[in-house]
Amino acid sequence: METDPELIQALHKQGSHLTRQRLLVLDILKEIPGHLDAGAIFQEAKKRDERISLATIYRSLAVLKAAGLVEENRLGEEHGHFETIQQAEHYHFTCLSCGRVIEFEATGIPEVVQELSGRENLMVTETYFNLRGYCPECQKIEQNT
Amino acid sequence: METDPELIQALHKQGSHLTRQRLLVLDILKEIPGHLDAGAIFQEAKKRDERISLATIYRSLAVLKAAGLVEENRLGEEHGHFETIQQAEHYHFTCLSCGRVIEFEATGIPEVVQELSGRENLMVTETYFNLRGYCPECQKIEQNT
DNA sequence: TTACCTGCAAAGGGTTTGCACTTTG
């Protein structure tokens, strides 16, 4: 493995190595937009590495998460979904009908968090703001029924 | 069962009956403050009904949820936690150290939801705003270490 | 070379389901 010294650095801080499998998981998360779960990542990974195991996917995700390269979100319910860390903090809306996930930013959220953590003296390290409901398309479909 | 016609009504709308077991689950959620998971509800329920099964707890929770009497929340991660529906919408902070859950209100959140759903034409039916971090007590403990 | 990592298969924890019987309305 001779890639991206920045990555190697991020992992090395945790005493972790940059392996072919971890790089693959990271590549998949970067290439495929959306919020993949471990199973979907596994399916995709198998296309490029026949022998990779689901256990490795889970272990890779754990390491990448610890290194701050990936974040996990349970979109209101269900099992874990993963995506690479992005510059701007954003949140998720999940359509209960078609399953589509819409990302959005909301400056009001950090404000609320800041106000609250000051008032209650909380040290907030993770913020989850997930909405669920119906997207514009699915609202139309229901009206036509 | 001869109790609370209001409850019977709420369940009847879904074609569901008010059974001894469902009433018991609801009573437990009302009596015990906090955010119980299915296992904890089961343990408590067994004290009052030796023969109740965990499957019934899950099925009861599903029915009560559908009837709008109970809500489920995955506090950022982990498995489901349940509580009875309350008048004021509130959110949750979970301490990563001691596990304590702090409830709070935040008028900024409905505002953000309303603004966003108008702008993006989303029909929002569920709002989850979960914070995780360290509570005041656990921050102190860490400083002393 | 020495940690660290992988694949495999088995185990784990939470949740759901099939079935025969019981209960509600």
Place this chain on the structure above:
DNA sequence: CAAAGTGCAAACCCTTTGCAGGTAA
């Protein structure tokens, strides 16, 4: 009485772990 609900045990799904053999630095 018909429809809905229950207990039990088995099944499921997602995730984690033990272990023997590989691999990164």
